Amino acid sequence: MSIGNTADQWGLLSKTLHWLTALLIFIQIPLGFYAESLKLSALKMDVFIWHKSVGMLVFLLLILRLLWRIKSTIPEAFGISQIQRRLGQLAHGLLYGLMVLLPISGWITSSAANIPIKLFWLIPLPALVGPDEALKALAAEVHETCVLVLLVTLLVHIGAALRHHLLLRDDVLKRMWF
Numbered sequence: 001m002s003i004g005n006t007a008d009q010w011g012l013l014s015k016t017l018h019w020l021t022a023l024l025i026f027i028q029i030p031l032g033f034y035a036e037s038l039k040l041s042a043l044k045m046d047v048f049i050w051h052k053s054v055g056m057l058v059f060l061l062l063i064l065r066l067l068w069r070i071k072s073t074i075p076e077a078f079g080i081s082q083i084q085r086r087l088g089q090l091a092h093g094l095l096y097g098l099m100v101l102l103p104i105s106g107w108i109t110s111s112a113a114n115i116p117i118k119l120f121w122l123i124p125l126p127a128l129v130g131p132d133e134a135l136k137a138l139a140a141e142v143h144e145t146c147v148l149v150l151l152v153t154l155l156v157h158i159g160a161a162l163r164h165h166l167l168l169r170d171d172v173l174k175r176m177w178f
């Protein structure tokens, strides 16, 4: 398997970035809900440090992925209609957009709440904005809305992948797998 993509296959780097990001997001969503549900305590702080650290890792992987995507070939979608191709592109664009908006809105929420971020208890992140209650509420609202849109988009995305594999029996899922 080559590192780079070809006209009909995703390469090792694209596959690794896709599945590593998927794994992190599947951990990240329950982690966020769990952190929110806890009463103010040392545990809540720790769970939030994990949430913010994993979220920023997703953001870092996304930057690498987009840089790699600009540089490399994108496998073509064979045997599907123009409208299906467009819908697929739309869903993928939305997923990329959410992977930018979620970390940035989370980062702004923390900064506006005047809570410093230290990734994995090691790497301090600068505050994006100064303390601001109204901005904190707005950014938290944006974060929450993005979570809802992400959940719906992921259902559609996973449903489409399974439809290709189980009903249409084509190579769409296989070529994203190792």
Ligand code: HEM
Pocket: 018, 021, 022, 023, 025, 026, 069, 074, 075, 077, 088, 092, 093, 095, 096, 154, 157, 158, 161, 162, 172, 173, 174, 176
């Ligand atoms: C949090 C989880 C996930 C995210 C954020 C995500 C995101 C994405 C994005 C952005 C693409 C477009 C790649 C590109 O064109 O650059 C993609 C492709 C793909 N994803 Fe996911 N994905 C996730 C989970 C999954 C899961 C669980 C499955 C399978 C059940 C899956 C199956 C696929 C397949 C088959 C493709 C390739 C589509 C093609 O070749 O056109 N993804 N994913």
Ligand code: HEM
Pocket: 025, 028, 029, 030, 031, 032, 033, 036, 051, 052, 053, 054, 055, 056, 058, 099, 102, 103, 104, 105, 106, 107, 109, 110, 117, 140, 141, 143, 144, 145, 147, 150
């Ligand atoms: C892929 C990235 C991320 C996902 C999927 C995600 C998901 C979630 C979820 C499910 C919640 C609980 C529901 C809610 O109130 O919105 C949440 C809350 C929260 N997340 Fe994230 N998050 C991500 C990245 C981040 C990052 C990078 C930060 C900070 C640097 C962050 C900070 C927060 C904060 C402060 C809250 C509580 C918001 C509030 O007070 O309502 N998140 N996140």
